[in-house]
Amino acid sequence: MSGADRCRVWAVANQKGGVGKTTLTVALAALLAQRGMRVLAADLDPQGSLTSYLGLEPEAVDRSAYELLLEQAPPEELVLPTAWEGLSLLPASPALATVDRRLGTRRGAGVLLRRALDRLRHRFDYALLDCPPALGLLMVNALAAADFLVVPVQTEHLALQGLERMLRTLAMVERARGGPLPRLIVPTLYDRRTRAARLALERLRQEHGEALWELVVPADTRFRDAARAGRPPVAYAPRSRGALACRALVETLLALPEAAGRRPAPDPEAQELARQALGAPDEGVAPDEADGEGSVGGADHEGAEEDERGVGGPAGRGGLGRLPAGAAG
Numbered sequence: 001m002s003g004a005d006r007c008r009v010w011a012v013a014n015q016k017g018g019v020g021k022t023t024l025t026v027a028l029a030a031l032l033a034q035r036g037m038r039v040l041a042a043d044l045d046p047q048g049s050l051t052s053y054l055g056l057e058p059e060a061v062d063r064s065a066y067e068l069l070l071e072q073a074p075p076e077e078l079v080l081p082t083a084w085e086g087l088s089l090l091p092a093s094p095a096l097a098t099v100d101r102r103l104g105t106r107r108g109a110g111v112l113l114r115r116a117l118d119r120l121r122h123r124f125d126y127a128l129l130d131c132p133p134a135l136g137l138l139m140v141n142a143l144a145a146a147d148f149l150v151v152p153v154q155t156e157h158l159a160l161q162g163l164e165r166m167l168r169t170l171a172m173v174e175r176a177r178g179g180p181l182p183r184l185i186v187p188t189l190y191d192r193r194t195r196a197a198r199l200a201l202e203r204l205r206q207e208h209g210e211a212l213w214e215l216v217v218p219a220d221t222r223f224r225d226a227a228r229a230g231r232p233p234v235a236y237a238p239r240s241r242g243a244l245a246c247r248a249l250v251e252t253l254l255a256l257p258e259a260a261g262r263r264p265a266p267d268p269e270a271q272e273l274a275r276q277a278l279g280a281p282d283e284g285v286a287p288d289e290a291d292g293e294g295s296v297g298g299a300d301h302e303g304a305e306e307d308e309r310g311v312g313g314p315a316g317r318g319g320l321g322r323l324p325a326g327a328a329g
């Protein structure tokens, strides 16, 4: 592979809100950077969560992905360093919310990002695109620019319906691309103690088995603590179950020829550690039924997660995603 096309672009997308897109983008980007890759994290969400996560105020950003899409600035000038070595940021600003209105009817509006990224590819090994929770032009641009798609899906019933809609949009973009966009569906915010989560995972496995990641990203309070602290979860609590799951996910992605570009040295422990962490016995597990359907419904279910140190977490809420049956291998 030559320098310019070595850069692999991963879009992290799902039009459903609060499923862990930004969290996963930060985690994957930080892990790749930690392992010596040059990584661009691009914030395509007008809310600018990724931008704030990485230490900038979207309202204070003077030039962002918006200028990139409208070709109002040279792409090289829009990329900013972050506090994390090897990790650069293409920030978002609120102006991105006007992209559909301003560009929606312009010819070629769906490939603006791809064109602009072409000018940046030589600087990076990986570019991760954090998409907004909407099936609009920004997501279409991300899907058109991507070499690979990561779809985080919250393991609950309504989220599965959202997934179908997202995949229909993808099919439309694939027709325009003239070929399939390889993908991995990643179950997130998984709380195995709830029947709803287990059923949702089961259904995902039946309907999307071949595109589904074999493990899960568990619901883990350390993710939210990390977001509050403005640090990638994998740096904030590297031994937490969530961080180990992300480490295993990077390893899975790097093993997929469609997703992998330049590869860091392998991390042979990653899958095994994640399996152990995800399969660890519960401590003080609450009965399923006591949990109720609703408790995994939102991304903000405080109690459904675990504090890895076993202190400070709500009593009887210690479970995490176990490796699902038949997923080993």
Ligand SMILES: Nc1ncnc2c1ncn2[C@@H]1O[C@H](COP(=O)(O)OP(=O)(O)OP(=O)(O)O)[C@@H](O)[C@H]1O
Pocket (backbone or CB within 6 Å): 016, 017, 018, 019, 020, 021, 022, 023, 024, 045, 049, 131, 132, 133, 188, 189, 190, 217, 218, 219, 220, 221, 222, 223, 224, 225, 227, 242, 299, 300, 305
């Ligand atoms: N695995 C997890 N365990 C616990 N909390 C999580 C997990 N993943 C994400 N969160 C928390 O859930 C909330 C939503 O996550 P995030 O912002 O990553 O979702 P999103 O899909 O990017 O949302 P949006 O659609 O609004 O962009 C955040 O508070 C985040 O800290």
Ligand SMILES: [Mg+2]
Pocket (backbone or CB within 6 Å): 021, 022, 023, 045, 049, 050, 130, 131
């Ligand atoms: Mg987000």
